[in-house]
Amino acid sequence: MSTTHRIALIPGDGIGQEVIPPATAVLDAVGRRHGISFAYDEFDWSCERHAHEGAMMPADGLDRIRTHDAILLGAVGWPGVPDHVSLWGLLIPIRRAFAQYVNLRPIAVLEGVPSPLSGARPGEVDFVVVRENAEGEYSEIGGRMNRGLPSELAVQEAVFTRAGVARIADYAFTLAESRRKHVTSATKSNGIVHTMPFWDEVVGERAAAHPGVELRSEHIDALAAKLVLQPQNFDVIVASNLFGDILSDLAAAVAGSIGIAPSGNLNPEREFPSMFEPVHGSAPDIAGKDLANPLGAIWSASMLLDHLGHPEAGAEVLDAVRAQLAEGRVRTRDMGGTAGTAEFTRALLERL
Incomplete structure (x- = not known):
């Protein structure tokens, strides 16, 4: 049919x-x-x-x-x-x-597209970035005051909801169950004292519903370095809107060309x-x-x-x-x- x-x-x-x-x-x-x-x-x-x-x-x-x-x-x-x-x-x-x-955003080093990293080989680097796409750091809440004056200021609020973090975490864990059963969560809870500890807590809670999947949390700065040094170690990376945006573009460069990188807004x-x-x-x-x-x-x-x-x-x-x-x-x-x-x-x- x-x-x-x-x-x-x-x-x-x-x-x-x-x-x-x-x-x-x-x-x-x-x-x-x-x-x-x-x-x-x-x-x-x-x-x-x-x-x-x-x-x-x-x-x-x-x-x-x-x-x-x-x-x-x-x-x-x-x-x-x-x-x-x-x-x-x-x-x-x-x-x-x-x-x-x-x-x-799936990322893979493909044969015939050399990665700029000598240790990133075809068949070994194959992971997916799951980026939260509706809230987080890209909220509409905020504004600017005193434009053009010495006292000018800008405020941009990050918005994290329990429902929003839980659903992106569930998606990442479910995806990992069909892959290599490993999730890395991008955080920065040592420096961002409200939203990131909240992210960590909710992701940890959702992990309990997926006992067959291993969860590791990594601070975003260390994670960016490891993505370059050890890209073969990752399976599914789950991240907030801003962190996921940056990591996925970095990962596309690791794969050899941003020209081949796809994405789905699901x-x-x-x-x-x-x-x-x-x-x-x-x-x-x-x-x-x-x-x-x-x-x-x-x-x-x-x-x-x-x-x-x-x-x-x-x-x-x-x-x-x-x-x-x-x-x-x-x-x-x-x-x-x-x-x-x-x-x-x-x-x-x-x-x-």
């Missing part, structure tokens, strides 16, 4: 517009073999739209995509539009309105659509030059397949990616090759 999924496409800015077509081409190719079809609705929500319309998306934007099965996003950001405007005008409203409280209960996007930015310096690495978007599409209940199709995409990189014949420039976006995509589609 054939299954059809409606996907909202938001190519966004810069190379986001160049990596979404390869991702959808891969989805269509693997879908044909598995009896899955995709109906795409594309939206021009972007910094370019902001420049013309004064908003990243229309007032009813969330309602337009609320009933889609998933969202595939390219990248957002462009010179002339401050980053906080583009982020809070599009990505964060989607994440919060659709309760996408899990930001999932609503695990599936009450709302989840959103999948490559970690890389809009890269204005290479936009329009056929230089973008489409792997981050393609890997994100694989995660989309997993989330929609098609793990075999998702695995086939990753198998093809791994095989192409291991062969080493067709790679983009950020991975040491000479192929452009289109050439790399054609080779991958032929392999699929």
